[in-house]
Amino acid sequence: MSIVAVLESIGDEPSISDPAWETLIDDHPALRRPRERTGINPFTKKPITLPARRDLAIVVEDGTEIGSIEWAQDGARILLVRPERAAARDALIQVARDVALRLGVTCDTEHDLVALSEPPADAHTLEHPLDKAIRLWRAGDKEGATACYMTAQSVGLAEALHALVSMADEPK
16 A cells, blocks of 8 residues: 655654554544454454554545554554545645644655555565464464464454465465
8 A cells, every 4th residue: 555645753853652643543533543343263263353453543534534544564653644545645645734733743745655665675584473373373373373363453464364364274
């Protein structure tokens, strides 16, 4: 998913705090929290509740979701602004600028946003949570596999679910 803006602290100012961001999600008229989701655990085939991410804000305009604002997943203290569809880009950037103003940070729409959308060059050294879930499942650690799967779901990695389900039933 593309990134249309980055919200970050100005110069040596302190970074955006979790409490300030979470309070703003609740207070801003264009932001709402995502809802819990129900899914099927691919290992146990039983229903599970996937908790809503506390660091993610859904951006809404006239009752329609136009994008999201969330913490960068690499641990950087920046917020990434992602559109739901290209036509919503301008409206989303307006909300992002207002959010930045309220948080006292910059809203950068000129940054090398393509580079931010790509995984880091050393990403191959990190084990993806879904890969770990599969490894644990194959090793017989169903509880650990389920925990890794739920962690992956809670950080927005649902797009790999189909691959995970098909791989989970392969022989060890």
